[in-house]
Each structure stands twice: as C-alpha cells, then as structure tokens.
Amino acid sequence: MAAAVLALSALGLSLVFGVMRVVNVAHGEFFMLGAMLAWWTAKMVPGGPLAGFMAALVVAPAAVGFLAFLTERLLLRRIKYDPEATIVATIGLLFVIQQLALSLFGADAKPVAAPFTYRIAFPWFGYSGYKLFVVVASVFILVGVWWVLARTRYGLIMRVTQFDRETATAFGIPVNTVYSAVFVAGAALVAVAAVLIVPIQQAHYLMGLDPLLMSFIVVIIGGLGSIKGSVIAALIIGMADGIISVFFSPTLASIIATLAVALVLVVRPQGLFGVTAR
Amino acid sequence: MLDIRDIDCFYGAAQVLRAFALKLEAGEILCLLGRNGAGKTTALKAIMGLVPPKSGQILFDGTDLGKLAAHQVPRLGIGYVPQGRRLFSELTVIENLRIGLMTRNSGPQVLDRALAVFPLLKERLGQRAGTMSGGEQQMLAMARALCIDPKVLLLDEPTEGLMPAMIARIRQSVIDLKAQGVTTILVEQRVDAVLPVADRVAFVENGRVTATVAVGELKASRQMIDRYVGVGT
Numbered sequence A: 001m002a003a004a005v006l007a008l009s010a011l012g013l014s015l016v017f018g019v020m021r022v023v024n025v026a027h028g029e030f031f032m033l034g035a036m037l038a039w040w041t042a043k044m045v046p047g048g049p050l051a052g053f054m055a056a057l058v059v060a061p062a063a064v065g066f067l068a069f070l071t072e073r074l075l076l077r078r079i080k081y082d083p084e085a086t087i088v089a090t091i092g093l094l095f096v097i098q099q100l101a102l103s104l105f106g107a108d109a110k111p112v113a114a115p116f117t118y119r120i121a122f123p124w125f126g127y128s129g130y131k132l133f134v135v136v137a138s139v140f141i142l143v144g145v146w147w148v149l150a151r152t153r154y155g156l157i158m159r160v161t162q163f164d165r166e167t168a169t170a171f172g173i174p175v176n177t178v179y180s181a182v183f184v185a186g187a188a189l190v191a192v193a194a195v196l197i198v199p200i201q202q203a204h205y206l207m208g209l210d211p212l213l214m215s216f217i218v219v220i221i222g223g224l225g226s227i228k229g230s231v232i233a234a235l236i237i238g239m240a241d242g243i244i245s246v247f248f249s250p251t252l253a254s255i256i257a258t259l260a261v262a263l264v265l266v267v268r269p270q271g272l273f274g275v276t277a278r
Numbered sequence B: 001m002l003d004i005r006d007i008d009c010f011y012g013a014a015q016v017l018r019a020f021a022l023k024l025e026a027g028e029i030l031c032l033l034g035r036n037g038a039g040k041t042t043a044l045k046a047i048m049g050l051v052p053p054k055s056g057q058i059l060f061d062g063t064d065l066g067k068l069a070a071h072q073v074p075r076l077g078i079g080y081v082p083q084g085r086r087l088f089s090e091l092t093v094i095e096n097l098r099i100g101l102m103t104r105n106s107g108p109q110v111l112d113r114a115l116a117v118f119p120l121l122k123e124r125l126g127q128r129a130g131t132m133s134g135g136e137q138q139m140l141a142m143a144r145a146l147c148i149d150p151k152v153l154l155l156d157e158p159t160e161g162l163m164p165a166m167i168a169r170i171r172q173s174v175i176d177l178k179a180q181g182v183t184t185i186l187v188e189q190r191v192d193a194v195l196p197v198a199d200r201v202a203f204v205e206n207g208r209v210t211a212t213v214a215v216g217e218l219k220a221s222r223q224m225i226d227r228y229v230g231v232g233t
C-alpha cells in the first residue's frame, strides 16, 4: 500500500532529476516535513480529522513548496545546478532539515487520525477504506501529472527545457523560472504524498529515508532522466504494489518490487524508457 | 535595424569576439563569412543573449539587447536557426513549431505562412522531428524560427551537410523570405554559398569583422575574394 504513495514521491524526485538533471538528496526530508506539517495542522485545526486532513492538504505542500523555492533560489541557483555540488549541498540540507525537525517536533512518532474510518467488507476480509482511497488518490495524481506533461503547454515547456536548455532559451522560455517551478512542484508532490500516508504510518523525524530510496528505485526502473518513464514506472510499481498488498501481503509486494528492479537492471540497464547516452 | 557595437565575448577566460562590430539594414541578407572557429556562431549567440558580451552594445531598433535576459531577446522578434539545427528531436514536427509560436504568442496565420514556405512539412506534422532527413530537419528548424514571426532571422550554416538538391531548396527559401520582407543574417563558410543570396558580405576573422562589402563588388573582383578568404575557399 505505502508504495502507491512512495511512487508519488518518486515522481517528485524524477521530475526534478528529469528536467534539471540534479539529484535532490533532501527529497525524503521534504516528505518528512510534509508529514510533520500534516500532524501539526491536524492538531491546530479544530473540527475533527477530516477538517485537519483537508487543511493539511493545503498547508503541507504550500509550506514545503516554499522551502523548495528558497532552496532553489539560495542554493541550487548559486551553484549553477552543478550535479556533484547539488548532491553535496542537498546532503547538507538533509541534515539541517532533520535536526530542525528533531528540535522543533521531538523524536517521538506522531500519529494522525485518518479523515474517515470506513471499512470495506470483502467477502473474505475487511479492508480500510482510507487505504484504498490513498491508492486511488495516488493513481489519480500520477495520471494527472502525466497528463500535464504529455498534453499541456506547461508539459511541452518542461520537456523542451529538459531536452536543450539553450535552444529553449532562444525560443523565449525562461529556463530559470521553469527550474524553479519544477523544483517547487516536486517538493509539493512529495508533501502531498506525506499527507496521504501519515494516517497510516506515523510521522517521525527519520521517516525520510524510505521514500528517498524508493524514489531512486522508481527513477532507475523508469530510466534516468525520462520523466515519462518515471511516471509510468511509478504507476506500475504503485498499482502493482497496491493490488498485491491489498490481496496478498505487503511483504510479498516489497519482494516483488525488489525483484523487478533487479530484473530491469539486468535486462535493460538504461531503464525501461531510458535512452543510452546521446 | 541591428547595430552591434564593438562587443567582446568570452568562453571562460578565452576571448572569442574582439571588438566585433556589424550593422544590419532592414530587408537585407547579410552574410557572415569566415573559417572554422572564426567566431560566427558566437556572434549569433551574442545577439541571442546566450553568450552575453563583456563589453560593447547590441542595439536592436534602439533596445540594448545586452540589458535583457536571454529569453526576452527572441520575444522582440529575432528568430534563431542554430548551427546543427538543434531541433527538439523527440518531439513531433508540430510540437517543434508550437514552441516557435509560443515565443511571441503568434496566431495561426503565422504558422500558415511558415508552412507555405516549407509545404513539405504540412504532411509531416505528426512525425517525430528526429526521424526526418537532414534537409527536412533544416526546413523544420527554419519554419520553427519563422513561427516567431521574426523581424530578423539568424541562420547559422543552414546548408551544412546537405545534399546539393536540398542546398538549392534551402537557398531558394532564404531568397523567398527576403521577398517577404524578412531581414536575415546568414552564416556560411564558403563564399560560393553566399554569392547567390547575399546583399552584403562581412568577413569574420579571429573574432573580428575585417571588412564588409556589397556582393556586387565581390562578384566583380575575384581578387577581393582571394584577399579576404584566401585561396581555395
């Protein structure tokens, strides 16, 4: 189940990597911050779990997006998106955010109530309606992002910027603005993923590692730099994992995901949709 | 129309343009002629703001292009056809053209006009740009720049690597565009490539314009060609 959400966070990472060619190592910390903010918002907003959840869906992506905006302006732009420097800088950011979260929120795990507790009764067992909602919502968002990329003017601008930033500039595309928007969008996506997951898995200041690793897996399977590949890989992994966890067991889902990565790397080292170096 | 005043351009520490100066008159085809590495491409990139000059000015209808962000330059109506075409090869023909149309929010009539210059593209709108032949790709690169509805077109070695029949077609389209009032800077390495189309020729050597002459003078005097271009080109 969790993988549907992790697929969403992977999409954030791969958007950023795909367009800007940099790896944001602090991506998982954006996830953790989103979860912490979801908990905080739920606590602050009166009117029950549903109101808190709805508020968190606005607050968490907005706040994390703003932090990403500052990161892009003050950090990435300064080092000119140099791939190695970005890795080092975002590793630093990872620890800063982690320690900040620790001192602000503490080291204990923070539970958040699900917005609704309806249980779906299958003939042979019951299943949490919220978990199913999360899977459906994640798939919905993934398809939405794919639609934006493939079918809209903004998607075209992003693909063009990814492909050749100099020529994009020569056709009036403000590449820096595109970078800024993509970085913020990637962070907002991962924050939404965190808001979705936090009623299932408690918020904790060290929770960022899992989504970071999973995101790398998705990006590798999809093909480094291929946004479309990442979206599709995220969809496949998210759905397969969701279905397998619902009907069989989460452990089996993890095993299968790991095997899939190994298989892809053996058969197609460049990823499903990657191209070998141009 | 376009007035380049003594610009100096660098790649890192290496100076490539030295007090490069050039004046472009409305409606003409001005050719930049020079050898490998003379700085022709860099001059066009300087105009586009892609290699910002360290000193000097580039005035376009009175606007100092050096004061603008690079992405604002094409929005003034400068269409760029880069050396090697630089198409978005994974995109379709129509998507490439749409990028050009978006630059200045050109209307459908601009697309129609660009396709009228290169009718062949009309049947290929859904094809991936990278799968077309070199000549077709060159047409697309030019059509993409025309979709800006440009006042000035910068053409960097448009016939490089093409077959002779295709070279003639590309050259004809440059002449057709002039008839439609498009002002053009055409970069070429070979003098025989510019004589049939140019109004004036600027010789570029070592990052400098060493001379600018009317094409009539050039045609009249073979010695002149030899003097500026050297024997054998």
Ligand SMILES: Nc1ncnc2c1ncn2[C@@H]1O[C@H](COP(=O)(O)OP(=O)(O)OP(=O)(O)O)[C@@H](O)[C@H]1O
Pocket (backbone or CB within 6 Å): B011, B014, B016, B034, B035, B036, B037, B038, B039, B040, B041, B042, B043, B083, B189
């Ligand atoms: N990106 C770059 N970084 C460093 N040096 C460069 C770069 N691009 C070009 N140069 C150097 O600048 C000089 C001028 O290059 P430029 O491309 O402007 O020449 P050109 O006249 O267009 O040549 P050609 O006819 O081969 O296209 C050359 O010496 C080249 O090696």
Ligand SMILES: [Mg+2]
Pocket (backbone or CB within 6 Å): B040, B041, B042, B083, B156
């Ligand atoms: Mg050149």
